[in-house]
Amino acid sequence: MSSAVELYGVFGHPVAHSLSPFIHGIFARDCGEQVSYRAYDVAPEEFEERAKEFFASGGRGLNITLPHKIAAVEVAQELTARAAHAAAVNTLTLQDDGMVLGDNTDGAGLVRDLCDNLGLVVTQRRVLILGAGGSTRGVLAPLLGLEPAIVVIANRTPERAEALAAAFADLGVTQGVGFAYVGETPFDLIINATSASLSGDIPPIPAGAIGPETVCYDLAYGRSAMAFVRWAQQAGCARAVQGLGMLVEQAAESFQLWRGVRPETAHVLAALKERVGSL
Numbered sequence: 001m002s003s004a005v006e007l008y009g010v011f012g013h014p015v016a017h018s019l020s021p022f023i024h025g026i027f028a029r030d031c032g033e034q035v036s037y038r039a040y041d042v043a044p045e046e047f048e049e050r051a052k053e054f055f056a057s058g059g060r061g062l063n064i065t066l067p068h069k070i071a072a073v074e075v076a077q078e079l080t081a082r083a084a085h086a087a088a089v090n091t092l093t094l095q096d097d098g099m100v101l102g103d104n105t106d107g108a109g110l111v112r113d114l115c116d117n118l119g120l121v122v123t124q125r126r127v128l129i130l131g132a133g134g135s136t137r138g139v140l141a142p143l144l145g146l147e148p149a150i151v152v153i154a155n156r157t158p159e160r161a162e163a164l165a166a167a168f169a170d171l172g173v174t175q176g177v178g179f180a181y182v183g184e185t186p187f188d189l190i191i192n193a194t195s196a197s198l199s200g201d202i203p204p205i206p207a208g209a210i211g212p213e214t215v216c217y218d219l220a221y222g223r224s225a226m227a228f229v230r231w232a233q234q235a236g237c238a239r240a241v242q243g244l245g246m247l248v249e250q251a252a253e254s255f256q257l258w259r260g261v262r263p264e265t266a267h268v269l270a271a272l273k274e275r276v277g278s279l
């Protein structure tokens, strides 16, 4: 391997508060990899051109964050199966053959956080996922890969939940409903994948859906996860968790894809909790 520093980065808009340069900086140092990783604020109308320029000028890999994850599908010349399922890309890699591969490590990051960091068992358990937008679509295939008893997708607009449930029915038992119809039987795991917290709103699900054994998980972190985490704690769940672990684990998946080594994540997650604050 060449000893020259190789260039990676994240494209987003806005991107100033992205934690990815911090995370990848630690990964590179820990693994002794000669890597530079920067955040690029890229407006939607410039996305495709800037991404092509990045790779043409020697860039090796990009993380893609909001609002570009769908546009990145078009920039990729090949897609992994999980990116195709997600219909969204969060990692672009320049391969040795010159082709740009689009992958999506979000769902794998979630699964790693749930199973390895939090020690949860999802197999044969009942899972409720709130929201039926891009975030839900992005994590459904890896989640269903754990073979839960059922994944109920509940959404403000029930038709979107029904459509997603149907689109993923070949991967496991899925059901799409409106919030009022999730039932009164407690779920083992409730995942918030709505953007409702941004406006301080909590999806109006029946109180019985949360029990003393239920683990609640918000895909977001920091202030964006605060309303849901607080609400879940007050509802008496076993544990309510923000998505910082998923953030670190999806980054580790990307790093491994790019550099062929898997970084340690536990101390990075601890550092992020210090930085962002435990909820």
Ligand code: ATR
Pocket: 130, 131, 132, 133, 134, 135, 136, 155, 156, 157, 160, 193, 194, 195, 196, 199, 201, 202, 203
């Ligand atoms: P993302 O890519 O982050 O998932 P999205 O595709 O815009 O973003 O989806 C946002 C999700 O949050 C949707 O499920 C949306 O519900 P609708 O499909 O009915 O729009 C949900 N959402 C946003 N604001 C909400 C709110 N105040 N209450 C409940 N759900 C909300």
